[in-house]
Ligand code: SF4
């Protein structure tokens with residue numbers, strides 16, 4: 001299908017795309033120094049960081065593409081990017 005200049009994708013497309021399949025690094029949420037501020041969930045471009053019942057955050061690895069933005073922005077430095085093991 002030819003794409004026109006300025007075309008947009010239909011909403012909801014990323015849910016069908018398991019972007020975790022092509023990840024090289026993945027974020028390890030250590031839950032040691034986390035202050036439960038929620039910033040990681042706000043900056044995640046995939047919207048795949050979920051708050052657990054204990055209010056700690058965890059990524060949904062099916063959709064995490066390993067961009068590292070959460071680790072970069074975490075003010076507590078509680079997220080470490082580690083090499084993906086396949
Ligand atoms: S940004 Fe860091 S400190 Fe804040 S909720 Fe996420 S992991 Fe915890």
Ligand code: SF4
Nearest residue numbers: 044064065067068070
């Ligand atoms: S590495 Fe990127 S896609 Fe994965 S949880 Fe962090 S911000 Fe989201």
